[in-house]
Amino acid sequence: MEQSRLYYLFDRYTTGTITSQEELELAAYAVDPAYDDAIAALEARYWESLKDPADPLPGSADQSLRTILPGRVISLRRRIKVAVAAASIVLLFGLGYYFFFSNTNRPPKELVQAPVAKDVEAPRVTKATITLTNGQRISVDSLTQLTQKNVALIKTADGQLVYSGHTSEVAYNTVNNPRGSKVIDMTLADGTHFWLNAGSSITYPLSFTGTERKVSITGEAYFEVAHDASKPFIVSKGGTAIQVLGTHFNVNAYDDEASINVTLLEGSVKVIQGNNNRILKPGQQAQITNTITVVNDADLEQVMAWKNGQFKFSRTDLKIVMREIGRWYDVDVNYEGNIPVQLYNVDVPRKVNVSEVLKGLEYTGAHFTIEGKKITVRP
Numbered sequence: 542m543e544q545s546r547l548y549y550l551f552d553r554y555t556t557g558t559i560t561s562q563e564e565l566e567l568a569a570y571a572v573d574p575a576y577d578d579a580i581a582a583l584e585a586r587y588w589e590s591l592k593d594p595a596d597p598l599p600g601s602a603d604q605s606l607r608t609i610l611p612g613r614v615i616s617l618r619r620r621i622k623v624a625v626a627a628a629s630i631v632l633l634f635g636l637g638y639y640f641f642f643s644n645t646n647r648p649p650k651e652l653v654q655a656p657v658a659k660d661v662e663a664p665r666v667t668k669a670t671i672t673l674t675n676g677q678r679i680s681v682d683s684l685t686q687l688t689q690k691n692v693a694l695i696k697t698a699d700g701q702l703v704y705s706g707h708t709s710e711v712a713y714n715t716v717n718n719p720r721g722s723k724v725i726d727m728t729l730a731d732g733t734h735f736w737l738n739a740g741s742s743i744t745y746p747l748s749f750t751g752t753e754r755k756v757s758i759t760g761e762a763y764f765e766v767a768h769d770a771s772k773p774f775i776v777s778k779g780g781t782a783i784q785v786l787g788t789h790f791n792v793n794a795y796d797d798e799a800s801i802n803v804t805l806l807e808g809s810v811k812v813i814q815g816n817n818n819r820i821l822k823p824g825q826q827a828q829i830t831n832t833i834t835v836v837n838d839a840d841l842e843q844v845m846a847w848k849n850g851q852f853k854f855s856r857t858d859l860k861i862v863m864r865e866i867g868r869w870y871d872v873d874v875n876y877e878g879n880i881p882v883q884l885y886n887v888d889v890p891r892k893v894n895v896s897e898v899l900k901g902l903e904y905t906g907a908h909f910t911i912e913g914k915k916i917t918v919r920p
Contacts, residue, residue, distance in 0.1 A: 545886040545887050547570045547576060547580070548900065548904040549888070549889050552897075660894045661871075661872055661894060662870075666723060667723045668719050669716055669717060669719070669737075670716070671694075672714060672715040672717070674713065681696070684696050684702070689712065690708040690712055692707065692708050693706050702727040706748065707730065707748045710747075713745065714747060715742060718738070718741050720871040721739060722871075724848065729756075733765065733774065734765040737761075738848075738868070739760075739868050739869050740760050741758065741759060741762060741795075743756055744757045753773050754775065756776055756777070758777075758778055759794060759795075760794060760795050762776075762792055764785075764788075765789050766786075766787050766790075768786055773785065778794040778801055780815060781814045782813045784811045786809075789805075790803060790805045790808075790821075791848075793844075795868075797864060798861075798864070800828045805821040805822065805826075806823060807823055809821065814829055852865065852866070852889050852891055854885060857884060857886075857887070859880065859885055859902070863918065867916075874917075876918045877917055877918070878919050880920050881907075886905070887902065
């Protein structure tokens with residue numbers, strides 16, 4: 542379990558927005574002695590934020606616990622431990638699920654909310670565009686179906702873009718998915734399936750002719766390549782190429798990152814840069830600068846978090862975290878003062894507002910101010 546996840550769940554609990562599933566997850570933290578200090582610190586900070594030290598938690602939970610524990614101020618840990626014991630008894634007698642907290646749809650009492658001047662929502666629509674063979678640029682959001690040179694492109698009910706058909710002509714399309722836009726889900730004419738992150742683009746032929754299947758990207762994409770032994774699939778970014786026959790891999794090739802990272806989930810890929818090349822096995826990551834460095838046992842959950850709708854970082858530099866936040870929410874990030882060098886853990890859904898992500902980071906030391914589409918980071 543990650544400490545940043547505890548911070549996120551605690552904030553959801555005290556603001557009355559926690560779900561039933563998240564309540565169970567928070568309870569697991571509360572009964573784990575390894576998180577005693579973290580929960581104590583969260584409680585202390587929470588009580589200090591109140592004008593009146595009266596118990597601000599929902600009334601039904603307060604009433605049920607007061608018959609067991611005297612006094613108005615009861616710690617979160619003691620609340621959950623009592624609830625866990627009660628839940629165990631209920632389960633033993635077969636009375637179904639007992640949730641650890643009261644109705645979280647009711648707003649908390651006497652809670653002083655710090656006013657948030659502005660916030661930024663997670664992307665709700667795609668802002669992506671497709672540049673067609675004739676140079677026309679169309680919005681993916683408005684697309685239903687079209688045909689170019691006998692190759693059809695349709696958008697399915699769930700928003701996936703699918704090419705089908707064949708042409709002997711060499712003709713290209715380009716998808717540009719800007720910052721602050723939902724992930725693009727697309728299938729090419731050969732059956733290769735890929736996902737394109739925000740702040741990314743891909744150029745590809747309508748159908749693959751000749752002896753190879755070649756696309757070029759900027760930013761980040763995850764590929765599930767259709768197998769074709771006669772036509773290797775090649776992904777290029779500048780002077781770097783990834784060559785495969787049929788496999789699953791992720792490419793992170795943002796220009797503002799220190800390296801191009803190729804992470805293999807399934808199959809085999811050859812990473813080529815100039816005269817250097819390395820073959821990857823599943824679970825390995827190639828980090829490409831002016832050389833190719835292979836990392837064994839890459840953190841696949843962290844690599845694939847963007848595709849799976851999560852922010853997930855483990856012991857990661859703050860500026861790397863903030864660059865991904867900037868691309869997803871389309872915000873600029875500025876730094877003021879001497880930000881301490883520290884590694885951060887993050888595990889929150891990408892669908893939440895940016896303020897929710899920043900709250901988890903604040904518990905680990907940094908402080909943030911949101912002003913329109915700008916985030917300022919201070920020590």
